[in-house]
Amino acid sequence: MSEIIETAATKATRREWIGLLILSIACLIYSMDLSVLFLAIPSIVRDLDPSATQLLWINDIYGFMVAGFLVTMGTLGDRIGRRKVLLIGAFFFAAASIFAAFARTADMLILARALLGIAGATIAPSTLSLVVNLFRDEGERNRAISIWGTAFALGGLIGPLIGGVLLQYFHWGSVFLINVPIMALLLATAPFLLPEYKDDNAGRLDLLSVALSLLTVLPVVYGFKKMAADGFSSEQLLPIALGLVVGWIFVRRQKTLEHPMIDLALFRIPAFAASLLVNLAGVFFIFGIFLFQNLFFQLVVGLTPLEAALWSIPSSLVFTIMSFQAWRVTNRFGPVRTVLAGLLVNALGTGLMAIAAWHSSLVGVLASSMIMGIGFVHVILTTTGLIVGTAPPERAGSASAISETSAEFGGALGVAILGSLATVFYRFGMAKADLNGLAPTDAAAVTTTLGSAIDIARKTGNEAAPWLATARDSYAGGFAICCLLACVTLLALAAIAQRVYARAHIDESRMGQH
Structure with missing residues (x-):
């Protein structure tokens, strides 16, 4: 391990609680980005004039990318360091937010939202694993996870409210620009507040496993989202079936790797x-x-x-x-x-x-x-x-x-x-x-x-x-x-x-x- 993690229950200090606050604010922003766009859609439609298909992707691409890259980013954090992955993600989340705020076409906004989703996939697993490692005492860990969960709940609650206020007075891009100062705060404080954790024996990340994980998650999520939006049809079973088949291949590959992307032993x-x-x-x-x-x-x-x-x-x-x-x-x-x-x-x-x-x-x-x-x-x-x-x-x-x-x-x-x-x-x-x-x-x-x-x-x-x-x-x-x-x-x-x-x-x- 990059740091010795004490087995005895050690009480957290002010440093850990301040670190939790910074992590929770990042989670709040991540959660807000799942909902804040809905209020901005009418303004985006007037400004960018997207087609029906483009509008669908503007709405959904963020969630697709988050779902697809969660496993990859969580596993990458185990290998190169959870703090490092979080900071890289925070930087690109801020950059993609600026890109989205000043998008001039629907395709540019779709690309920006996709990049936001990939960067956002670093936040949930990295912050949760850091919280678990920051708080070794069981009671304090439960409290910290509750605060971490509260940030997600608050993001969903206040996201539309903040978005409504911003849209009342500013351009629709303002709903993305609010991400930038929060991510800047995370980048400035995390190196001093958050210790690094990683598995030094994890081995290299298997790129084929990354590709297989994406081809497992994305088609399945897409199929079910289309089913929810348009009602059931046999055509929607095709991407789901594709994802399940690739998922079977992914699991088979993990069993053969010395350092698998997902440790199947966890499920035992x-x-x-x-x-x-x-x-x-x-x-x-x-x-x-x-x-x-x-x-x-x-x-x-x-x-x-x-x-x-x-x-x-x-x-x-x-x-x-x-x-x-x-x-x-x-x-x-x-x-x-x-x-x-x-x-x-x-x-x-x-x-x-x-x-x-x-x-x-x-x-x-x-x-x-x-x-x-x-x-x-x-x-x-x-x-x-x-x-x-x-x-x-x-x-x-x-x-x-x-x-x-x-x-x-x-x-x-x-x-x-x-x-x-x-x-x-x-x-x-x-x-x-x-x-x-x-x-x-x-x-x-x-x-x-x-x-x-x-x-x-x-x-x-x-x-x-x-x-x-x-x-x-x-x-x-x-x-x-x-x-x-x-x-x-x-x-x-x-x-x-x-x-x-x-x-x-x-x-x-x-x-x-x-």
Whole structure:
């Protein structure tokens, strides 16, 4: 190791906590860049006049690149140093932000967003692995991971707010320029606050494995995102199948390498594998259900986008507050009981949301989402700590990248699969709707999605038509069934996790009582 990592639990000093603050601010900016662009889209459309395809790539290319390069950057950090990778990424993140802010064509902005995504992929795994190595005491580590998670929650919460203020008074490029001073601060302070960590015995990075990992992740994420955006079609299975085949080749290659890009032995650690599964499932359901919730507010309840955003603030605040306080629960009850209790609370929230959605209750959906937030935050942050904490210290970067990649996959899968399932239930509910009087093309559109049904109702002056009420009920019913499925799955997952953690014999005696 480049530094001797003490095995005894060593209390953190002011230096470590200030370092955590700098890392958390970088994570906040990374998270903001996932959401801040949405508000700028109308201004970008007026200024750059992108085609529909270009607009799609402006929106999605950042997330694609982040997902594709997480494993590579996490593994690279283990080999050449996590601080070094973070600083290189911060420099290019700032440079790409300037490039994006002053883009003069849609293609230039797409390229800038792609570069931002590649640079952004250094931030999540590098910061998490550095946090784990900075805080050797279990109790302090849990608190630090909670603060790290809070930064991501805050980024998603305040990103649109900051973006809205900037767009009110400045050019749309200002939403990218806010990244520059933060990354400059990271570059100036990290060499003094953050020790370097790497595995001196890791060997060289296998470039073929890098290429195979990209060809595994990118097609799968792309296929599921297209499925979520356009509805299911057999064509979308082609990139997913390609990614799975390449993924099989990637795994086979890792088994033959002396220094693999991903240490497959990590998956033989019961606590690591169980925590990864729980983490993925938690993100899977929360992303899918919250997509339903936002559409439910607008399409079923009839709120404007601004009203829907305002009604979503309470649940966002619950997520943020719980992220900051999660360490207290983990330190008091231990990671295993925290994860299991969080799964049960999350299951309760999804069960209540199923009832609320079935009855089209705005207040019920809001209350249920806040209950889900209480359970979800503890599950995600605690399993994240277990994923990285159960891995050997020299593999923390790789473990962090696996954790973040799992979250990316979970979110994409949740939106795509639950979205497709809800569409099936919607079409089933609309099969018996009386659409007499509508043109054949309009009738076909009405039975496809609720959004199309509302648009047709407005264009044809049928906003009081019985079939529109049926459409809203069908959407709410699909929403409810997906929530019920989530409830049952989370309960089953809690039972499985309890058995796996019991066999893993996790030593919780070192948990600090803070």
